[in-house]
Amino acid sequence: MRDHTLLGPWVRRFLLEYLVTDRNLARNTQASYRDTLVLLLPYLSKARKTSADRLTIDDLSPSLLRSFLAYLEKERGCSGVTRNTRLAAIHSLARFIGMHSPEHVAWSAEIRAIPFRKTPKATLTYMDKPEIDALLQVPDIRTPVGRRDYAVLLFMYNTGARVDEVAHLTVGDCALHGSLAVRLVGKANKARWCPLWPDAADVLRPFVAGRATHDFVFLNRLGQPLTRFGIYGLVRRVVAQAAETSPSLAAKQISPHCIRHSCAVHLLRSGNDINTIRAWLGHVSLDLCGDAAYVEQFNRSCIGREFLALRLHITFRFALALRSLIHIKR
Numbered sequence: 001m002r003d004h005t006l007l008g009p010w011v012r013r014f015l016l017e018y019l020v021t022d023r024n025l026a027r028n029t030q031a032s033y034r035d036t037l038v039l040l041l042p043y044l045s046k047a048r049k050t051s052a053d054r055l056t057i058d059d060l061s062p063s064l065l066r067s068f069l070a071y072l073e074k075e076r077g078c079s080g081v082t083r084n085t086r087l088a089a090i091h092s093l094a095r096f097i098g099m100h101s102p103e104h105v106a107w108s109a110e111i112r113a114i115p116f117r118k119t120p121k122a123t124l125t126y127m128d129k130p131e132i133d134a135l136l137q138v139p140d141i142r143t144p145v146g147r148r149d150y151a152v153l154l155f156m157y158n159t160g161a162r163v164d165e166v167a168h169l170t171v172g173d174c175a176l177h178g179s180l181a182v183r184l185v186g187k188a189n190k191a192r193w194c195p196l197w198p199d200a201a202d203v204l205r206p207f208v209a210g211r212a213t214h215d216f217v218f219l220n221r222l223g224q225p226l227t228r229f230g231i232y233g234l235v236r237r238v239v240a241q242a243a244e245t246s247p248s249l250a251a252k253q254i255s256p257h258c259i260r261h262s263c264a265v266h267l268l269r270s271g272n273d274i275n276t277i278r279a280w281l282g283h284v285s286l287d288l289c290g291d292a293a294y295v296e297q298f299n300r301s302c303i304g305r306e307f308l309a310l311r312l313h314i315t316f317r318f319a320l321a322l323r324s325l326i327h328i329k330r
Helices: 007-022 027-048 062-074 080-100 102-112 129-136 144-159 163-167 198-208 228-242 247-251 256-269 274-281 291-302 316-325
Strands: 181-185 191-195
Touching: 007 027, 007 080, 027 062, 027 080, 062 080, 062 102, 080 102, 129 144, 129 228, 129 247, 129 256, 144 163, 144 181, 144 198, 144 228, 144 256, 163 228, 163 256, 191 274, 228 256, 256 274
Parallel strands: none
Antiparallel strands: 181 191
């Protein structure tokens, strides 16, 4: 058996070279692709009655892949969205092998011909301004943990940052004097500058004072960087408490990404144009990033309402200044 027919070496190159160097995918995407293969290889090994290191490319047949996808849904209870995510990773692996091994082009095409399943389009969930205020009133700012929780929530609402962008924010990313702004590193390591409100900058200053530029801004109780899972837990805990005074929160599925949606909707309500919001949130594509969903949901839910005069409002002149700040690698 020739080595280039073995699946293992291709998987190694795919994970360690192609995804990291050639595609420069985000850390979470790399982890998701790896997790897919962690599930796939044992399944193939069991089905083919051979060890994982002896699996060949042809062992991953279209029929066995369909069986694997059914296994994910029926036995592991995965949703259609998760099923499609796993299939996207396998499509990418097949494309990689087909590009570098001409004798496997036909196999690659057969694998990539397996279609994604249509899934219901997710409804945009966001919070109104009183609900955001209810969240911000929960942390006890007299305690260190309360001050950190308040800073994280206010920062997320101000910037609309993704949870990974919050977790990996460093002291050197914060410009808290003069032109108040923060540098966020998003998907595929694309960086952008986002303006900060004066009160958000005031809250952040104690967290960066006297610390090295490479230090992470938000830490847990042990002084370690706050993880994305820690941020999810923080939001869940605060929402549970805020729901006692704002019952409407209990009927919504609130997550860090919901705060990001709320930032986008409130920017729209304040009269900001879609390009400014795209730059603010770090979206590369207007038609694929979900901005159309913001507009559609906004139009449906806010007809007949007056625009709210929020502090997120930025004038046309400031919008131009914002665009000059934004740096998104292309």
